[in-house]
Amino acid sequence: MTIFSYTACTAEGRKIHGIIEAESAPAAARMLMERGETAVRIEERRTLRLPQHTQQWLSRRGGVTDEERIAFFQELSALLAVGLPLHRALERLRDGVGETSSSGRLLHALHHAAMQGMPLSQAMETKRQIFSPVLIGMVRAGEESGSLDVVLGAAASFLTEEYRMREALWSALLYPLFLLAAVVLSIVLMTVFILPIFAALLADLHADLPLPTQLLLTVSAQIADAPVATVCLLFAVPLGIGLLLRIPTARFLCDRCILRLPVVGVFIRCRAWQMILCVLAVLLRSGIRLDRAIALACTVTGNRALRRQLSSIEQRLTEGRSLTQIMADDPYLPSLVRGMLAAGEEAGELERILPQAAEYCARRAETIGQRVTALAEPMMIVVVAGLIFFAVLSFLLPIFDAMDAMM
Secondary structure, rough: OOEEEEEOOOOOOOOOEEEEEEEOHHHHHHHHHHOEEEEEEEEOOOOOOOHHHHHHHHHHHHHOOHHHHHHHHHHHHHHHHHHHHHHHHHHHHOOOOOOHHHHHHHHHHHHHHHHHHHHHHHHHHHHOOHHHHHHHHHHHHHHHHHHOOOOOHHHHHHHHHHHHHHHHHHHHHHHHHHHHHHHHHHHHHHHHHHHHHHHHHHHHHHHOOOHHHHHHHHHHHHHHHHHHHHHHHHHHHHHHHHHHHHOHHHHHHHHHHHHHHOHHHHHHHHHHHHHHHHHHHHHHHOOOHHHHHHHHEEEEEEEHHHHHHHHHHHHHHHOOHHHHHHOOOOOOOHHHHHHHHHHHHHOOOOHHHHHHHHHHHHHHHHHHHHHHHHHHHHHHHHHHHHHHOOOOOOOOHHHHHHHHHOO
């Protein structure tokens, strides 16, 4: 997907400006036409952007926190459910927080955009450092189906589950990560200042260095000879990986490999299908055709492999094939969910089966997440123990060799 900035005219003749995400400029023009807007100018935004997780981390440093985003979706869903129009609901939320806070500035911007007639999803696109493409896609699907309050509630539930799982994982890893940092720092200091003394002693005694000691001495020599280059290399590797993942083909291959991982891949697939099936249920319940609903559901997942799979499903549906036939060879859909969808389509109750399938994916994802969280701490302790064992071998073996040489 590419981000375009545009100028368009509404049906009333008013000019509006904004940004939109589409495959190409003509696709962006068609999306604007579906909204009742005529494109006047469309240009690709050529700005250097950090990876999505880095942007979210930076936004939490001085911007809207996860708790505030969850509260925003929950409260807006509740206000829309009781019949308030969008601009009035945003005005209520804006008046409830301070204008100088980050959430207050966000609500003021969203309310201003709503007063100009801009859809909520389009206004959220201007705050991509706060709202991920998945959330924007869910809101866009809710707007098209006329069930924005339901979709916002589902988004709030998704963010809440994600936040709880992440906090539980960080709580489990806090002590092992602190211990790992202390061990790595100790190894680095001993490698730079102490190990070379043993190496010089062994060289005088004409003793061979053990392999672990040779590895640490190589690292020590590299740091001592080129400290600036070493630091630059440490920063260049993650930056290079981030730039590589901006290439669509590389990102697609990476996303496909992630989905095929034994445990993490199953968890990601279940979480993604939970959102997709939930949105599909809302769209079908609102009277939207299945192929169009799947086209909208493509935007609620950030995984390129799943997005391409959904696009293929939409294309084959337009060719007249049934959903059961298409899903029979889907490599990413859980087998039980595949059977549930086949039974629902055969009985003509697909919109009633979809929420149950989404609930099954949510339960399975929660179970896997709890197991991963429980295993994370002992696995990190094993890693720390392995580093300590390697360091002990690296420092004790030269001492034993020196004693043998002197004797």
